[in-house]
Amino acid sequence: WSRTAEKLDGELHVGGLAVPALVANVNTPAYVLDEADFRARAAAFREAFAGYDVYYAGKAFLCTAVARWIKEEGLFLDVCSDTELTVALRAEVEPARIGYHGNNKTAMELRRAIISGVGRIIVDSFHEVDRIVSIAAETGVPARVMVRVTAGVEAHTHEYIATAHEDQKFGFSIASGDAFEAVRRLLAAPNVELRGLHSHIGSQIFDSAGFEVAARRVLALHARIADELGIELPELDLGGGFGIAYTSQDDPSTPERLATDLTRIVEHECRALGIDVPRLSIEPGRAIVGPAMCTVYTVGTVKEVALDGGATRTYVSVDGGMSDNIRTALYDADYSATLASRVSDAPAVLTRVVGKHCEAGDIVVKDEFLPGDVRPGDLIAVPATGAYCRSMASNYNHALRPPVVAVKDGESRVIVRRETVDDLLATDLG
Ligand code: LLP
Secondary structure: OOOOOEEEOOEEEEOOEEHHHHHHHHOOOEEEEEHHHHHHHHHHHHHHOOOOEEEEEOOOOOOHHHHHHHHHOOOEEEEOOHHHHHHHHHOOOOHHHEEEOOOOOOHHHHHHHHHHOOOEEEEOOHHHHHHHHHHHHHHOOOEEEEEEEEOOOOOOOOHHHEOOOOOOOOOEEOOOOHHHHHHHHHHHOOOEEEEEEEOOOEOOEOOOHHHHHHHHHHHHHHHHHHHHHOOOOOEEEOOOOEOOOOOOOOOOOOHHHHHHHHHHHHHHHHHHHOOOOOEEEEOOOHHHHHHHEEEEEEEEEEEEEEOOOOOEEEEEEEOOOOOOOOHHHHHOOOOOOEEOEOOOOOOEEEEEEEOOOOOOOOEEEEEEEEEOOOOOOOEEEEEOOOOOOHHHOOOHHHOOOOOEEEEEOOEEEEEEOOOOHHHHHOOOOO
16 A cells, blocks of 8 residues: 555545545546655655666656656656657656667657657667667767666566566577677767666566676676776666565565665675676666555446355456456456445455456456455455556556546645547547
């Protein structure tokens, strides 16, 4: 839960507001974003990682208001599409404080990023090297870049969100020599300023061992570049991926502990290699926005299903589902849920919170003990839905993507409105 969330007489309150009254205005499903919590997490990273540049990974959740908060909290912003760049510029984030990611940026996207003065483009392939070199030569605008490397690490997370093993699409392999070759070509190009190496090992990671192995390999390459090409690259990015608590089973690290661990690892390696510590940066997304948001649903139907062995499971269907939270279906992710609108003394029963979409995998929360008298009209809140839920939301079954309501100090503001039928049908040309 976000830090201002509390239950009062059975009603969930966030940001000093009663959630039932709040959603009576905006309807459900709705994402409720605790602005104070978001800002506090951003500030905690900035303070714990003093001396680093902290980039908020906008892919976790981005809108203009959030980009503004990031700017106000003194963070940098990482985008990974032309439209995310548009949002960042619209929020007047200084272009020099924007990083641009992606494994398949088009020449048009790269040109716009370079002309806008983006602080760093993270280069991911030889085709992109060629595109950047020719755009920088042709426009005369310097391109500031980093080289994304694959450190060959097996991060302990879901396969789809692990990114540092060899057999996946991101980065230049260190082991094959591609990373060194990309660096060599970029250093030789006129008008291209290579800022450093970049490594991101995956997402929802709890154990710093993966970061340690990656840092060791990336710094070895950094030292080899200094040795053989005579250039000590000024920067190094260690990526994001810091895990959060989705349920009480998860025990995430704090920004302070992460900062201590990462700094110790890098300083130790640099000492051993006899090189200066480069300017470091990180890119947390989930750890800043994930816990700051919850999703509020209205219960529509309740059904009891017999399980093998005589037990039962209660299926509570809510008015959203995999269109507003695909993570359970896609990554087998765990979430929790709570009754958010009233007190209940009914004994808890094993419940599965499911959506309203046309497939059995449309599950929001796999297992939760909820009061046995949950009924249509009740509100259910699912915490920690800030990261990769609204940003990965879909229009499956022509669902209208829910709004994001920011709450703070007893005030609420819709920062992303609910889609309308007209929004959706505007692209349907009949
Ligand atoms: N930097 C890079 C280069 C990334 O690719 C990512 C995430 C991040 C930073 C931020 O990672 P975070 O701190 O948020 O874990 N949709 C998946 C996660 C995909 C992550 C993609 N890259 C999920 O819902 O778990």
